[in-house]
Amino acid sequence: MAKHVVVIGAGPAGLETSAKLSKMGLRVTLVEKEETSGGHLKNWHTLFPGNMPGLKALESIKEGLDENVKIQTNTQVTALEAVNDYFTVSGHNGWQEKADAVVLATGFKLFDARRKEEYGYGIYENVITSSDLETLLAKGNLFSNHKNPARIGFVHCVGSRDEKVNNLHCSKLCCITAVKQAVEVKQLFPETEVFCFYMDLRMFGRHYEELYKEAQEKYNIQFIRGRLSESTEDKEGNIIVKVEDTLLGKPLRIKTDFLVLMTGMEPAAGTKSLTAMLGLKDVSDKFIRPLDEVLQPNFTDMPGVFVAGTCSGPKSVSETLADARSAALAVEAFLKE
Amino acid sequence: MRLEGKRLIWQDYQKEIADDHYFYARSCIRQTFFPGAEAIFMRILKEELGKDIHDEQHHTSCTGIGYHSDVVPFDTTMTVVARQFALMTEAGYENYAASCVTSFGLYTEILDTWNHFPETEAKIREYLFKATGREFNKPRNLAHASDIVYKLRHQIAAKAKYKLVDKKTGNPLKVVEHIGCHYSKMFPHKGIGGAEYPYVLSGMIEAWGGEVIDYPERRHCCGFGFRQYIVQANRGFSLSCSKKKFDSMEPYEPDMIITNCPGCPMFLDRWQYALSEMEGKTYGKNKQGIPVFTYEEVAGMIMGYDPWEIGLQVHQVPAEPLLDKIGIPYDPLQKFTGKQGQYLGIPESPSYLKFYADQQNTEVIK
Ligand code: SF4
Ligand code: SF4
Ligand code: SF4
Numbered sequence: 001m002a003k004h005v006v007v008i009g010a011g012p013a014g015l016e017t018s019a020k021l022s023k024m025g026l027r028v029t030l031v032e033k034e035e036t037s038g039g040h041l042k043n044w045h046t047l048f049p050g051n052m053p054g055l056k057a058l059e060s061i062k063e064g065l066d067e068n069v070k071i072q073t074n075t076q077v078t079a080l081e082a083v084n085d086y087f088t089v090s091g092h093n094g095w096q097e098k099a100d101a102v103v104l105a106t107g108f109k110l111f112d113a114r115r116k117e118e119y120g121y122g123i124y125e126n127v128i129t130s131s132d133l134e135t136l137l138a139k140g141n142l143f144s145n146h147k148n149p150a151r152i153g154f155v156h157c158v159g160s161r162d163e164k165v166n167n168l169h170c171s172k173l174c175c176i177t178a179v180k181q182a183v184e185v186k187q188l189f190p191e192t193e194v195f196c197f198y199m200d201l202r203m204f205g206r207h208y209e210e211l212y213k214e215a216q217e218k219y220n221i222q223f224i225r226g227r228l229s230e231s232t233e234d235k236e237g238n239i240i241v242k243v244e245d246t247l248l249g250k251p252l253r254i255k256t257d258f259l260v261l262m263t264g265m266e267p268a269a270g271t272k273s274l275t276a277m278l279g280l281k282d283v284s285d286k287f288i289r290p291l292d293e294v295l296q297p298n299f300t301d302m303p304g305v306f307v308a309g310t311c312s313g314p315k316s317v318s319e320t321l322a323d324a325r326s327a328a329l330a331v332e333a334f335l336k337e
Numbered sequence: 338m339r340l341e342g343k344r345l346i347w348q349d350y351q352k353e354i355a356d357d358h359y360f361y362a363r364s365c366i367r368q369t370f371f372p373g374a375e376a377i378f379m380r381i382l383k384e385e386l387g388k389d390i391h392d393e394q395h396h397t398s399c400t401g402i403g404y405h406s407d408v409v410p411f412d413t414t415m416t417v418v419a420r421q422f423a424l425m426t427e428a429g430y431e432n433y434a435a436s437c438v439t440s441f442g443l444y445t446e447i448l449d450t451w452n453h454f455p456e457t458e459a460k461i462r463e464y465l466f467k468a469t470g471r472e473f474n475k476p477r478n479l480a481h482a483s484d485i486v487y488k489l490r491h492q493i494a495a496k497a498k499y500k501l502v503d504k505k506t507g508n509p510l511k512v513v514e515h516i517g518c519h520y521s522k523m524f525p526h527k528g529i530g531g532a533e534y535p536y537v538l539s540g541m542i543e544a545w546g547g548e549v550i551d552y553p554e555r556r557h558c559c560g561f562g563f564r565q566y567i568v569q570a571n572r573g574f575s576l577s578c579s580k581k582k583f584d585s586m587e588p589y590e591p592d593m594i595i596t597n598c599p600g601c602p603m604f605l606d607r608w609q610y611a612l613s614e615m616e617g618k619t620y621g622k623n624k625q626g627i628p629v630f631t632y633e634e635v636a637g638m639i640m641g642y643d644p645w646e647i648g649l650q651v652h653q654v655p656a657e658p659l660l661d662k663i664g665i666p667y668d669p670l671q672k673f674t675g676k677q678g679q680y681l682g683i684p685e686s687p688s689y690l691k692f693y694a695d696q697q698n699t700e701v702i703k
Contacts, residue, residue, distance in 0.1 A: 114345070117533035118556075123342035230533075232553040233338055235588055240553045 002027045002068075003335045006089045006099035008077050009270065011039020012061055012317055013309020013324045014105035019064025020328035021103075026335070028069045029097050031089070033076040033270065037062070039107055043131065045138040047317055048180045049207040054134075057317060072097075077270070080277055080305075087304065101304045101331050104288065105324070106270035108310040111159025111167070111263040119155065119261055124233040127259045129158075130174065133181055142188060149192050149257035152185055153241055154178040155228050156198040160264030169285040171264030172314040175202045178262045179215050186219040194221045195254065197228055197243050205316065224252070231259055264314075271311040278302055287313045298327040306331055338551055343534045350521075350531035354488045355432035355478040359390045360425040364437030365398040367599045367631075373648025375436055377637035378482055385496050385640065386489060391428050396421050401439035401519075405563050412464070415457070418447050419465040423473035433476035434485055438598035441481040442519025445527050448475060479527075481520060483597040483632050487529055487537045490544040498641035501547030503592075504664035509548040510592040513627075514538035515559055515582075515605065517598020538595050541632055545639055547592075554585035560608055561600030576615075579608040583620050583627070590622075593659055594629040605629045610653040613689040625691045626654035638665060645671050657693045669695040 005021050007014045010032035018028045036042070044054035065071075075091035080102060090096045113121035113129050121127045128136075136142040143149050156178055160171040175198065182194045201223065203209045215221040226244040234240055239259045244251050267275075267286045275282050280300050281289040288311050291299035298306050308327035309320045359382075363375055382388040400417050403409035425433055435441040451458035465471055486493070494500075501510040516535040521528025530536025533556070539549045558565075560579035565571045582605070586594075596602040606629040613619045613626075621627045629652070630638075637647040638660070644667045649656040660667055672694065673681045686692040 114342070117346055117531065120342075122345065123339055123534070125339065230556060232555065233551070234553050 003100040004029070004098065005101045005103060005331055005335075006031060006087070006097055007103040007105055007308075008089070008274070009039070009105035009107055009268075009309075009311070010037035010071060010073070011105065011107045011309065011320075012041050012058070013107065013311075013320050013327075014039075014103070015058075015061050015065065016321050016324035017103050017105055017308045017327050017331075018069045019061070019066075020325050021331060022066055022068040023064070024328065024332050026068070026332070029099070030069055030071045031075050031077055031091065031095075032071065032073045035073055037071060037073065040110070040131075041317065043135060043138075045134040046180075046184075048176055048211065049205075061321070077274070080274065082302070082304070100335055101306065103306045103308050103327055103331060104271070104274055104300075104311050105308045105327075106274060106311045107268045108265040108271070108314065109268045111165070111171075111266050113158055113261045113263050115165050116158055116162075116261070118230040119158065119228065119259070120231050120233065120239070121261055124231065124239055125237055126233075126239050126257060127231060127261065129261045129263045130154075130177055130181060131263060133260050137181075137184060142185070143258065146257055149189060151193045151195065151254065151256045152258045152260065153239075153254065153256040154182055154194070154196045154260045154262060156196065156262050157227070158261040158263050159266070161199065167264065167266065167285060169264075169287075169314070170202060172202065173316055174262035174264055176205060176208045176211070178260075179203075179208075179212050179221075181260065182221045183211065183215050183219050186221060194219070195256070196221060196223045197226055197241075198223060199225070199227055226252070265310060267311060278305060280305070283313075285313075287311065296330070297323065298330040304334065306334075343536075346534050347530045347536045350526060350529060350536070352484070352527060352529065353478060354480045354484045356488075357388050358430060359388070359432050359434040359480075359485065360428060360430035360476075361390050361392050361434050361482070362396050362399070362421055362436060362440060363392075364435075364440065364599050366402075366603075367436060370599060370603045371631050371634065371648060372651065373637065373646070374631040374633040377633040377642065377647050378436070378486070380642075381493065381633075381636055381640065382485070382489075386492055390434070391430055393424050393428060396424055399435075399437070399440040399443055401437065401443045402563060402567075404443065405439070406567055412461070414443065415447050415450075415461045416464045416468065418444060419461050419473055420469060420471060422475060423465065423469070423471035425476065426473045427471075431474065431477035433479045434482050435479070436482050438481060438483075438517030438520045439600075441479070442517075442523055444476075444479055445524050448479065449524065451475070481537075481597065483520070483537050484529060486632055486636060487540050490541045493636055493640070494544045494546075497545065497639040499639045499663050499665055501542065501545045501635075501639065501663070503662050505662075509546055510659075510662070511550050511589060512542045512547040513550050513552065513555075513586050513589075513591045513594040514542060515555075515594060515596045515598075515601045517596070517601055518558065518562075520597060538597055538632060541635070542595065545635070550586065550589045550591055552586045552589050554582045557582050557585075559596070559598070559601035560604040561598075566600075566604070575604065576608055576611060579604055580612055583609070583612070586627070587620055591627055592662065593635075594627055595632055595635055596629065597632055602629045602631050606653045610687055610690055613687060617689050619689050619691075621654075621658075623658075623691065624689060625658045628652065628654045628656050628659050630656075638663070641665070643667070643671075645674070653687075653690070655691060655693045658691075669693065
């Protein structure tokens with residue numbers, strides 16, 4: 001009988017790994033704690049580059065699944081044990097499976113913007129997160145009760161690169177997401193002034209720099225290098241932002257209609273609990289540290305346990321899919337031995 | 338504004354506050370700025386609520402302002418503070434209650450330093466012993482006096498004669514709260530409600546019937562900020578800070594400001610006078626300014642203590658319009674009469690800010 005792999009987490013990484021493992025002739029059980037698969041991708045309006053809708057990307061990924069992949073939803077993995085040459089994986093609801101190999105695809109969670117208390121998320125009505133903005137864009141009712149917002153600000157690095165919240169790492173994608181969202185807002189509201197408050201602009205990816213240039217030249221989006229010190233609300237519900245423009249060396253106070261916080265990525269609760277459960281190594285940022293970050297990015301210290309996707313660090317969707325395929329190859333090689 | 342959001346944060350910043358048996362360390366500057374405040378604290382705790390509180394006559398300044406102005410080295414400051422702890426230990430107390438926010442911040446900083454660097458604590462113990470022969474225990478509980486009033490706010494409300502409510506309309510008074518920076522900005526977890534949305538004064542305002550105002554410059558410095566004031570050349574910054582706050586709170590039409598730091602009420606009160614003399618600008622209705630109080634004064638007011646006995650006549654912005662609004666009685670003739678009934682003299686009237694003095698009748702007393 002074909003060997004059996006349990007993949008934990010049915011976001012893009014788990015789905016893609018499962019699809020590829022099944023193509024390799026393995027049996028796969030994909031466990032998901034939520035009711036449906038798709039992870040964060042199902043809530044994301046569009047992806048960059050190419051502006052493909054998140055749901056469409058998800059559909060294409062799911063097309064790779066076949067009858068060899070059994071999906072077990074609503075199941076939170078609570079135990080994972082190595083027994084002789086196999087693993088037993090158990091869920092909170094009594095579900096249990098034996099596996100010859102296990103892939104952790106437990107992903108990330110978005111930083112809880114409330115923890116940056118001084119920005120007022122959850123307190124001031126018009127402070128939202130990048131993820132809220134995607135949802136509003138998807139629903140097509142962005143700022144529905146503000147016909148023409150005069151000013152909108154995007155705050156980079158919320159919960160990333162910030163020792164105050166104990167996150168030193170860069171979440172990698174929020175810069176380009178801010179530029180993408182700023183352009184989308186500008187396309188919908190050409191009269192609105194749009195500001196991005198950044199520390200550095202990390203435009204490392206394919207086409208990122210070009211979009212950044214277009215944002216400045218075509219859309220007149222203003223990039224201000226400086227970190228917000230605080231935001232507050234005035235009597236009319238506007239958000240008053242205090243920030244230093246570190247290029248001009250001047251403190252600024254700007255009245256915005258909306259403030260969008262670019263929340264970063266943190267390891268998901270499942271990533272952290274499995275790391276602890278298995279005694280795996282982690283990096284100071286609590287993402288899982290693979291056996292070798294350059295040569296063996298999908299192996300862990302525990303033979304038979306693999307990682308795929310953002311549980312080992314922030315990745316874009318395209319990087320996540322590539323990592324998932326690489327994880328499937330690693331599993332196949334291991335099971336052949 | 339969503340209050341639930343603030344309440345969630347408040348839950349994260351609660352701390353232990355001792356219930357009774359406090360060793361009280363007074364503030365060197367509060368007693369001159371707002372002389373009634375500490376007396377009210379003692380009176381409410383002892384007489385109204387039956388608490389045991391030790392008023393130590395041998396303690397000194399904590400050196401906080403000197404320390405923050407870089408004129409007193411940290412080792413000296415720590416040794417002075419160690420002596421205060423020794424006095425507490427000798428008096429048989431373990432709950433330290435600091436009247437001054439700057440002291441409270443300093444004690445917190447020192448205890449935290451000793452926690453991380455036990456060798457520093459050992460060194461300071463040695464310095465203190467060599468200099469004075471004293472030894473000490475660290476406080477089991479350290480609280481700012483406003484923490485204690487916060488903890489007892491409902492008991493105070495239960496005994497109070499008045500509420501922070503407009504007598505005529507029945508509407509809650511609109512109250513601005515301002516927390517001293519050193520209360521929670523350095524150690525957010527040591528302050529009720531944390532640093533960004535502190536709850537210590539808001540909790541009192543709510544319990545005593547008022548409504549808290551959140552305005553854009555709420556977090557901005559009151560204008561003391563030691564170096565802004567103490568370095569004379571910087572005093573313009575000090576005034577601008579206060580002005581920025583007044584301009585920002587003005588549209589909300591606040592009835593009063595409550596503070597918990599020595600500097601904040603001083604500067605928020607006196608600079609209203611300075612600004613009015615410089616620019617002719619007054620805040621509040623009818624040129625009466627926005628009265629500024631310490632939380633103890635507010636507690637004393639609602640307890641029904643005589644406004645002149647708790648020192649409200651030394652405020653620059655007059656308290657009378659607020660007393661009238663709440664319905665607290667006072668005798669205008671007694672405003673400038675001292676404890677022994679002697680006439681104290683009427684200060685010069687400001688050019689713009691309203692001034693309440695019953696000139697004619699006071700002449701008679703004289
Ligand atoms: S990608 Fe940009 S916004 Fe995101 S953490 Fe890195 S520098 Fe900050
Ligand atoms: S081209 Fe290289 S050095 Fe320049 S911004 Fe991009 S990554 Fe950095
Ligand atoms: S007086 Fe000013 S500087 Fe001092 S604690 Fe109060 S706000 Fe801060």
